[in-house]
Amino acid sequence: MQKLELTWVGKGQEPAVEPRILLHQQTHGNPNADNMLIHGDNLLALKSLEQDFEGKIKCIYIDPPYNTGSAFEHYDDNLEHSTWLALMFPRLQLLRRLLADDGSIWISIDDDEGHYLKILCDEIFGRRNFVNTVIWEKKYAPTNDSKWLSDSHDFILVYTKNKQNWRPNLLPRTEEMNARYKNPDNDPRGVWTSDNLSVKTYSKSNDFPIITPSGRVVNPPTGGCWRVSKEKLEEMIKDNRIWFGEKGDIVPRIKRFLTEVKDGITAMTVWKYVDVGHNQDARREVVKFNNESVFATPKPERLIQRILHLATNEGDLVLDSFLGSGTTAAVAHKMNRRYIGIELGEHCYTHCLPRLQAVVDGEQGGISKAVNWNGGGGFKFYELAPTLIVTDKYGNPVISDKYNPQMLVAAIAKLNGYAYAPNADVFWQQGSSQTGSYIYVTTEYLTAAQLDEISHDLPNYERLLICAPAFDIGLGKRYENINVRKIPQSVLDKCEYGADNYNLNIINPPQLDEEEWEDYEDA
Ligand SMILES: C[S@@+](CC[C@H](N)C(=O)[O-])C[C@H]1O[C@@H](n2cnc3c(N)ncnc32)[C@H](O)[C@@H]1O
Numbered sequence: 001m002q003k004l005e006l007t008w009v010g011k012g013q014e015p016a017v018e019p020r021i022l023l024h025q026q027t028h029g030n031p032n033a034d035n036m037l038i039h040g041d042n043l044l045a046l047k048s049l050e051q052d053f054e055g056k057i058k059c060i061y062i063d064p065p066y067n068t069g070s071a072f073e074h075y076d077d078n079l080e081h082s083t084w085l086a087l088m089f090p091r092l093q094l095l096r097r098l099l100a101d102d103g104s105i106w107i108s109i110d111d112d113e114g115h116y117l118k119i120l121c122d123e124i125f126g127r128r129n130f131v132n133t134v135i136w137e138k139k140y141a142p143t144n145d146s147k148w149l150s151d152s153h154d155f156i157l158v159y160t161k162n163k164q165n166w167r168p169n170l171l172p173r174t175e176e177m178n179a180r181y182k183n184p185d186n187d188p189r190g191v192w193t194s195d196n197l198s199v200k201t202y203s204k205s206n207d208f209p210i211i212t213p214s215g216r217v218v219n220p221p222t223g224g225c226w227r228v229s230k231e232k233l234e235e236m237i238k239d240n241r242i243w244f245g246e247k248g249d250i251v252p253r254i255k256r257f258l259t260e261v262k263d264g265i266t267a268m269t270v271w272k273y274v275d276v277g278h279n280q281d282a283r284r285e286v287v288k289f290n291n292e293s294v295f296a297t298p299k300p301e302r303l304i305q306r307i308l309h310l311a312t313n314e315g316d317l318v319l320d321s322f323l324g325s326g327t328t329a330a331v332a333h334k335m336n337r338r339y340i341g342i343e344l345g346e347h348c349y350t351h352c353l354p355r356l357q358a359v360v361d362g363e364q365g366g367i368s369k370a371v372n373w374n375g376g377g378g379f380k381f382y383e384l385a386p387t388l389i390v391t392d393k394y395g396n397p398v399i400s401d402k403y404n405p406q407m408l409v410a411a412i413a414k415l416n417g418y419a420y421a422p423n424a425d426v427f428w429q430q431g432s433s434q435t436g437s438y439i440y441v442t443t444e445y446l447t448a449a450q451l452d453e454i455s456h457d458l459p460n461y462e463r464l465l466i467c468a469p470a471f472d473i474g475l476g477k478r479y480e481n482i483n484v485r486k487i488p489q490s491v492l493d494k495c496e497y498g499a500d501n502y503n504l505n506i507i508n509p510p511q512l513d514e515e516e517w518e519d520y521e522d523a
Contacts, residue, residue: 006119008082014090015502016495017047021410021420022382029360029378036340037329037356039348040384041501042321046094048384049340051414057098057340058316061307061328063108063299064088084113085120087503091321092124098319099161104131104168104311107157108299114155121159131158131166136303137273140280156271156307168310170264177265181258187240189260194243194253198224205229213248227254267310277302285366286325289355295325295347301366304331312337326352330366333359334373344503353381385411389488389497397497399488409441412467415491428454428464437463446471446484455479467491 022038022045038045067084095105105125109117122130134156142150160166181191198220199206206225210218210233220226226233236242236254243253273281277300286298304327312318314336320328323343332339333356343352355363362368362375388411390400399408410420413431418439423429428440440454446468458464460481467487475484 005123006085006116008085010082010086011089014093015499017043017090017502018387018495018497018499019051019414020044020048020387021385021407021414022048023385023407025381025383027378027380028357029376031378033378033380035329035333035338035377035379036382037323037326037348037352037379038340038342038382038384039344040342041344041503042342043091043094043502044384044499045342046091046098046321048414050094050097051417051419053098053317053319053340055098055100056317057319058100058103059308059311059337060095060099060103060105060319060321061108061304062095062105062320062322063297063324064322066110067113068110081113081116085116088117088120089124090502092120095319095321096124096161100317101162102160102165104158104160104166106134106307106311107159108136108154109157110154111151114157118157121157125159125161129160129163131160131163132269133157134269134271136271136276138279140273140278168267169313170262171267171306171309172264173261178258184246185240185243187255187257189257192255192257195256197227197242197252197254199227200224210252212244212250212252214244216249218251267306271303271306275302276300276306282327285327286351286355288363288365289325289358290347290351293347293350295351298325299327301327301331301334302370304328305335305367305371308332308335308337323348323352326355329379330355330359333377333379334367334371336377339379344501387497387499388412388415389492391498397488397492405443408443412441412487412491413439415494416465416467418465426457428457428466435463437465439465439467441467441487443469445469446475448472448475448478451475451478451482451484455482458482 022036027033064087065084067081099105107117107121118130118133136154136156137152138154139150139152142152144150181193183191200223202223202225204225206227206229207220208226208230210226212218228236233242241255243255244250279300281302282298282300283294285301286295308318308331312335316337318328318332318337318339319341320339321342323329323341325347326341326343329339329341329352341352356379359373360375360378362373364373367373385407386400386402388400388403388408389397392398403411409422409430413420416433416439418431418433418437420431422431429438430441431439433439438458446466451466451471454464454466455478458481462481464482466482466484467490468484469487471484471486478484
């Protein structure tokens with residue numbers, strides 16, 4: 001059977017991305033907080049997170065460049081169509097792997113690529129895991145000089161890892177909704193509102209006349225019937241759950257008590273700016289962190305708050321791999337979610353870092369007042385390590401001299417699927433795999449005598465992988481439970497080395513001049 005799929009130049013030739021180690025740079029606030037801000041290309045960063053976070057992320061929100069053809073000060077949004085698809089495809093594949101089985105992914109997009117993105121996501125997440133397209137009203141006024149229609153909304157595509165395992169939280173009930181509940185008959189169960197007793201789906205057993213307390217005979221509307229049977233209605237009348245009006249003569253209605261309704265409301269798919277903010281709100285929020293270089297395309301905190309409210313609970317892990325000015329991380333922090341944010345641009349330093357520092361210190365913008373945010377918590381800032389393998393002047397692949405011995409062990413362990421965790425008492429236990437095998441990486445020549453000593457301390461039922469630049473002949477086969485491999489040769493075919501980023505042409509963006517910036521602001 002022919003497969004229905006979107007295709008583009010280069011599809012199927014995605015790179016084998018190097019799983020880099022992350023280099024911890026600084027911690028802000030509580031040193032035990034495990035929130036992460038990562039500077040670097042998100043394909044490399046997501047690959048490096050895969051080992052530790054596969055299946056662990058509860059909610060992913062991304063707001064990738066929309067490919068609108070606009071050139072922004074902080075990045076270039078104008079990619080050729082198939083380049084854009086090639087940028088998104090491997091990233092979405094990795095994001096899916098990171099998603100928990102009861103997790104969801106929310107992707108902001110507009111008309112330029114939205115429908116292509118839907119097809120791409122159907123392929124990656126499965127059509128059956130598509131939840132909805134949310135329409136977010138991003139503008140409050142028309143752009144009167146638009147040549148065609150004035151574009152006032154974005155889409156948010158919502159997918160789950162497994163739709164049957166995922167249910168959104170309810171939105172809180174508003175004061176306005178609760179104000180509709182009254183208690184005209186002083187019912188001891190408290191305030192209530194009334195609901196129609198008739199339904200359109202006909203059932204003969206529910207079609208009968210009712211005599212009101214005033215003696216009036218009432219029948220269901222033509223073609224319809226009552227919601228309940230005669231017996232059930234009598235039971236409800238006895239329990240004072242049917243309302244006939246103050247004079248006992250109106251068409252009967254069911255009483256719905258506030259104490260008995262669901263503790264919240266199901267979210268709808270159209271999100272108005274009055275409820276979740278608009279573009280200008282978002283712009284105002286980020287200006288507070290950097291008013292010299294205004295970030296052009298932030299999202300309002302209330303929009304992200306709505307997503308995180310629906311998709312997560314306190315303590316859940318949230319990921320945004322196109323972090324921009326840091327909105328998702330800031331909102332997750334204030335809502336007591338754990339988070340990982342990845343941003344490639346310089347604004348990681350000029351916007352995300354200062355914004356998150358301010359949040360830790362109790363910043364009062366955005367959703368702070370609504371969630372009673374007073375500061376606290378912390379986050380760690382990371383850079384991606386450089387590539388492990390470089391080419392020497394003779395054209396041979398060698399370990400990069402930017403790697404110190406500790407980084408080398410961590411990198412080789414990661415490439416071989418081992419978690420780096422050196423045992424202070426046992427020098428050859430530098431990490432372990434999920435199957436319980438150990439890894440030992442050395443930059444020294446390994447002799448048979450050294451191997452014999454290690455083997456002496458290694459029980460027969462345990463396994464060890466040793467990586468060394470050179471070793472005595474025959475060591476590879478000397479012990480059944482010890483595998484000895486050469487570095488760098490043994491890791492050369494694990495992935496592609498040397499790529500500093502896979503961001504295609506998003507770096508070195510053109511700058512907006514003052515006039516263009518004003519046009520953009522007005523748009
Ligand atoms: C539309 S903005 C996100 C705005 C964000 N939602 C906010 O509220 O500020 C898209 C961001 O993705 C970043 N980006 C683009 N390609 C990237 C890549 N390959 N790796 C990491 N970040 C990337 C851009 O630098 C830009 O900051």
